[in-house]
Amino acid sequence: MKRVLYLFFIFLLLLPSCQKESPEKVKLHFVTWKPNVPEVWEEIYRRFQQRYPEIELIREIGPHSSTAFHDMLTQKLKNRSPDVDVFLMDVIWPPEFASAGWAMPLDDLFPPEEREEFLEGPIMANTYRGSIYGVPLFIDSGMLFYRKDLLQKYGFKPPETWQELVKQAEVIMEGEKSGGREVYGYSGQFKQYEGLVCNMMEFILSNGGHIIEPDTGKPALSKARAVEAVRFVRDMIIGRIAPRGVLTYQEPESLDIFVQGRVIFHRNWPYAWSVSNDPEKSRIAGRVGVIRLPHFPSGRSYSTLGGWQVGISRYSEHKEEAWLFARFLTSPEIQKLIALKASKAPTRKALYSDPDVLKVNPQFKDMKDVFLRAYPRPRSPLYPAVSHVLQRYFSRVLSETDLDIEREARQVDAEIEKILSMVR
Amino acid sequence: MKGPRKGQALVATLMVLPCSLFVLTFAFYPILYSFWLSLHRIILGLPQLGEPFVGLDNYRDLLHDRVALRATVNTFVFVLSSTALELLLGLIVALVIHRSFTGRGTVRAAVLVPWAIPTVVSSQLWRFIFNDKYGLLNFIIYGGEVSRYKAWLADPFYAFVAIVVADVWKTTSFAALILLAGLQSIPQELYDSARVDGANAWQRFRTITLPMLRPALLVALLFRTMDAFRVFDLVFVMTQGGPADATNVLQFYGYKKMFAEGLMGYGSSISVVVFLLSFSVAMLYMRVIKVGFLQKG
Amino acid sequence: MDKIIRKRLSSAGFFCLVGLIVLLSLSPFFWFVDTSFKTEVEVTSVPPVVLPSFSLEFYRSAITRYGLLHFLRNSFIVASATTLLTISLAALAGYALSRLKFPFRVGLLKSLLVVSMFPQISIAGPVWRILYWAGLLNSYPGLIVPYVTLTLPLGVWVLTSFFSELPEELEAQARIDGCGYLQTLYRIILPLSLPGLFTAAILVFIYAWNEFFFALLIMTQRRYQTLPVGIALLQGQYTLPWGEIAAASTVATVPLVVVVFLFQKRIISGLSAGAIKG
Numbered sequence: 001m002k003r004v005l006y007l008f009f010i011f012l013l014l015l016p017s018c019q020k021e022s023p024e025k026v027k028l029h030f031v032t033w034k035p036n037v038p039e040v041w042e043e044i045y046r047r048f049q050q051r052y053p054e055i056e057l058i059r060e061i062g063p064h065s066s067t068a069f070h071d072m073l074t075q076k077l078k079n080r081s082p083d084v085d086v087f088l089m090d091v092i093w094p095p096e097f098a099s100a101g102w103a104m105p106l107d108d109l110f111p112p113e114e115r116e117e118f119l120e121g122p123i124m125a126n127t128y129r130g131s132i133y134g135v136p137l138f139i140d141s142g143m144l145f146y147r148k149d150l151l152q153k154y155g156f157k158p159p160e161t162w163q164e165l166v167k168q169a170e171v172i173m174e175g176e177k178s179g180g181r182e183v184y185g186y187s188g189q190f191k192q193y194e195g196l197v198c199n200m201m202e203f204i205l206s207n208g209g210h211i212i213e214p215d216t217g218k219p220a221l222s223k224a225r226a227v228e229a230v231r232f233v234r235d236m237i238i239g240r241i242a243p244r245g246v247l248t249y250q251e252p253e254s255l256d257i258f259v260q261g262r263v264i265f266h267r268n269w270p271y272a273w274s275v276s277n278d279p280e281k282s283r284i285a286g287r288v289g290v291i292r293l294p295h296f297p298s299g300r301s302y303s304t305l306g307g308w309q310v311g312i313s314r315y316s317e318h319k320e321e322a323w324l325f326a327r328f329l330t331s332p333e334i335q336k337l338i339a340l341k342a343s344k345a346p347t348r349k350a351l352y353s354d355p356d357v358l359k360v361n362p363q364f365k366d367m368k369d370v371f372l373r374a375y376p377r378p379r380s381p382l383y384p385a386v387s388h389v390l391q392r393y394f395s396r397v398l399s400e401t402d403l404d405i406e407r408e409a410r411q412v413d414a415e416i417e418k419i420l421s422m423v424r
Numbered sequence: 425m426k427g428p429r430k431g432q433a434l435v436a437t438l439m440v441l442p443c444s445l446f447v448l449t450f451a452f453y454p455i456l457y458s459f460w461l462s463l464h465r466i467i468l469g470l471p472q473l474g475e476p477f478v479g480l481d482n483y484r485d486l487l488h489d490r491v492a493l494r495a496t497v498n499t500f501v502f503v504l505s506s507t508a509l510e511l512l513l514g515l516i517v518a519l520v521i522h523r524s525f526t527g528r529g530t531v532r533a534a535v536l537v538p539w540a541i542p543t544v545v546s547s548q549l550w551r552f553i554f555n556d557k558y559g560l561l562n563f564i565i566y567g568g569e570v571s572r573y574k575a576w577l578a579d580p581f582y583a584f585v586a587i588v589v590a591d592v593w594k595t596t597s598f599a600a601l602i603l604l605a606g607l608q609s610i611p612q613e614l615y616d617s618a619r620v621d622g623a624n625a626w627q628r629f630r631t632i633t634l635p636m637l638r639p640a641l642l643v644a645l646l647f648r649t650m651d652a653f654r655v656f657d658l659v660f661v662m663t664q665g666g667p668a669d670a671t672n673v674l675q676f677y678g679y680k681k682m683f684a685e686g687l688m689g690y691g692s693s694i695s696v697v698v699f700l701l702s703f704s705v706a707m708l709y710m711r712v713i714k715v716g717f718l719q720k721g
Numbered sequence: 722m723d724k725i726i727r728k729r730l731s732s733a734g735f736f737c738l739v740g741l742i743v744l745l746s747l748s749p750f751f752w753f754v755d756t757s758f759k760t761e762v763e764v765t766s767v768p769p770v771v772l773p774s775f776s777l778e779f780y781r782s783a784i785t786r787y788g789l790l791h792f793l794r795n796s797f798i799v800a801s802a803t804t805l806l807t808i809s810l811a812a813l814a815g816y817a818l819s820r821l822k823f824p825f826r827v828g829l830l831k832s833l834l835v836v837s838m839f840p841q842i843s844i845a846g847p848v849w850r851i852l853y854w855a856g857l858l859n860s861y862p863g864l865i866v867p868y869v870t871l872t873l874p875l876g877v878w879v880l881t882s883f884f885s886e887l888p889e890e891l892e893a894q895a896r897i898d899g900c901g902y903l904q905t906l907y908r909i910i911l912p913l914s915l916p917g918l919f920t921a922a923i924l925v926f927i928y929a930w931n932e933f934f935f936a937l938l939i940m941t942q943r944r945y946q947t948l949p950v951g952i953a954l955l956q957g958q959y960t961l962p963w964g965e966i967a968a969a970s971t972v973a974t975v976p977l978v979v980v981v982f983l984f985q986k987r988i989i990s991g992l993s994a995g996a997i998k999g
Contacts, residue, residue, distance in 0.1 A: 099469070099470055536988060682842075
């Protein structure tokens with residue numbers, strides 16, 4: 001019995017050490033998520049290996065949900081795990097990674113003149129207290145997809161304001177219903193998660209409101225503009241034209257009813273373009289239009305900045321090779337490849353006038369305008385905590401229709417202020 | 425006489441030592457450690473701030489934390505409603521599978537299946553059934569009338585109900601089995617003599633079955649209560665605590681605070697409160713139940 | 722005559738009830754198994770497709786694109802190691818608790834019962850920090866250690882109750898023949914209580930196979946994730962792969978269902994062991 005136990009302990013002790021490998025080539029660990037077009041990434045890795053045969057690239061593949069990926073990556077970094085050299089960062093992470101000392105500052109490697117070749121929003125998002133911590137790989141930003149055919153049928157132009165959108169949606173819903181077809185007006189992402197913050201921020205900013213005022217750094221959800229926008233979403237969008245199910249939708253579910261042809265207007269990231277125009281996945285291929293998000297009469301259109309960055313771990317033992325790979329990934333060549341094969345929007349400005357890219361992705365031409373305006377979410381190393389407060393607030397006021405939004409907002413402002421004051 | 429007894433105690437101590445060490449290091453020590461952590465401000469994302477001692481600040485904040493309050497209420501409502509339903513349905517199931525009929529073994533095994541399924545799997549399964557566009561439940565209620573389909577998990581009330589249903593489905597069988605064991609320990613003669621006295625089925629149930637089943641009922645109640653107290657998987661998979669925190673429960677909230685928001689100190693104060701709450705509930709039960717071996721010693 | 726009809730009716734009603742219970746117990750999971758054999762289109766179609774086209778596409782994709790076999794392997798390693806370790810330690814402790822007299826016997830039994838009721842969150846932070854300190858996050862031992870701690874109460878209780886039911890005369894004989902306690906344990910008690918060991922092992926294995934909370938916390942690298950974590954996190958940012966989720970769920974559950982059908986008697990006796998003696 002004892003011997004068995006003893007052997008077993010030895011067995012346990014041996015387990016982790018079995019994973020070690022011989023150190024001939026430089027092993028570069030890249031932490032990434034499951035891509036939805038794996039072929040492109042295979043191609044990228046192949047090209048990299050061809051060019052740098054002395055580096056062996058090892059992929060550590062995490063879940064493709066931002067929150068789950070964040071938890072995995074940060075735990076590795078907290079562990080100072082040596083099996084992270086290069087990693088992908090969501091646009092909201094650089095301040096956190098910078099102040100925690102996980103991401104290496106890239107100021108010398110990535111000088112300002114090179115940064116100018118990139119779109120401004122993503123660069124801003126990668127900068128924290130004067131230093132830059134990541135290289136933008138591709139950009140995401142919220143945009144409005146719509147059913148070209150339906151709008152044409154009822155003689156509408158794509159809406160400029162949210163009010164127009166609601167009015168058009170109601171007319172079309174009514175008209176279609178009398179023809180025996182049931183359609184919804186709007187779908188977006190309103191589940192209690194990060195995407196909810198993105199969606200709501202667009203409404204608030206496009207009404208001239210703010211989540212955190214840029215000048216003072218104070219939370220501003222209880223200001224009239226912000227409250228008004230939230231109330232509009234509750235009463236006009238979710239209450240009238242969207243199915244109540246949107247309160248449980250993340251990107252896939254909201255896109256799903258759009259490609260089924262059951263929604264007129266749909267808010268999503270650029271990837272929705274290729275999905276909704278793919279006849280294999282979509283019933284409305286070729287009948288989709290895209291435009292920047294509407295705004296309120298007194299505001300202008302804003303969309304939330306999303307997208308992924310390449311960062312390097314401060315604990316990496318192969319920083320030089322890590323930079324080679326990071327630069328390779330964000331080079332014009334690879335960004336173009338990703339744009340052509342995966343329809344991800346590049347962060348290098350020049351690619352928006354590249355004829356090949358525009359030929360495959362005609363929508364980028366319309367989108368460039370949106371990308372230039374993409375607005376980052378509050379930048380704070382405590383953003384995760386702030387975001388959770390926001391998620392709860394938005395979810396609460398949207399799903400419980402009898403709440404006093406202003407009162408709730410005042411409390412939320414106080415909560416956020418408390419979190420922010422911890423790092424001031 | 426003294427010699428062998430002393431030797432016995434030594435041997436016994438050595439035999440329980442490994443087990444005790446595990447439990448001390450990874451269960452009791454962490455409880456104390458949690459309390460220690462809860463007196464500090466620890467932010468995982470900001471190691472440069474250190475881990476300053478803040479006294480009872482975290483607890484003061486917790487008192488004013490409305491989400492924590494909501495999560496506490498939700499947890500208790502969940503515990504009460506799910507255990508009540510599980511015991512009630514469990515009793516029915518137990519009475520049925522107690523009777524002997526051909527194929528009883530298979531029926532018992534079938535009843536056990538939900539209990540054996542990983543909770544993550546049953547959570548995904550029910551999320552699929554409650555789906556607002558192609559869920560089975562909507563089809564059963566509304567048939568092909570897609571426009572009437574309800575978004576169950578979008579509604580604070582129904583989302584909560586959904587979680588209770590998923591839990592009841594999975595764990596009723598556990599309650600049923602405990603109760604079944606209780607039923608089997610009731611001597612048949614009691615029923616026979618009651619029948620001779622002319623008691624009808626309901627009277628027999630009330631005067632014999634229920635009182636004799638009391639210990640089993642209490643045990644099932646204890647285990648189910650404590651288990652319902654730590655509901656997590658269902659919430660994580662089905663709703664992530666939404667909509668509007670309607671399904672947020674203590675264990676999920678504590679997890680989010682500690683590991684998603686990185687507020688280790690504050691999260692620990694939630695841990696301590698959860699521990700104290702569940703510990704006092706357990707103590708309450710334990711006073712009522714006298715468990716087998718404890719008396720023998 | 723009337724009586725016969727009534728009896729027939731009531732037994733018909735009884736079998737309806739049995740049928741209903743079996744239906745409610747099995748049909749939800751059956752629906753997921755059904756779903757795992759459908760095609761992409763069939764999964765979301767309304768009205769739902771009952772008879773799938775028996776496509777194995779979702780299984781293929783769960784294995785090749787989502788690493789199902791990895792999860793399966795990890796689950797198997799963690800659950801078996803936990804079972805082995807827990808049962809060994811629990812057998813030692815259970816023997817002492819059922820046969821020997823020592824000072825803090827009742828205290829130990831009570832504290833084990835308390836441990837079995839801890840909400841995981843009340844020890845999660847410290848356990849995470851201890852494992853972090855020991856460098857055991859994302860390693861098999863890192864998950865096995867908390868699992869052993871949490872399953873020991875179950876193992877000890879089941880085995881203690883089994884051991885105390887064995888007649889003491891057998892051991893008395895062995896003791897006279899000069900066997901020590903340990904020898905008595907593994908020469909006499911263990912062989913006789915194989916059914917008990919087996920029962921405890923099944924229960925511990927199922928616990929470790931199904932556990933999610935600590936696995937989520939400790940196994941952040943996909944390389945080490947167990948089935949429940951894999952299934953919970955299968956959903957991506959841009960996809961909701963119901964078919965693959967159903968396939969992975971089927972793979973995770975079918976072994977357990979088989980075990981349940983083969984050993985339902987054992988499991989039932991194990992679950993109620995000790996509990997019903999008040």
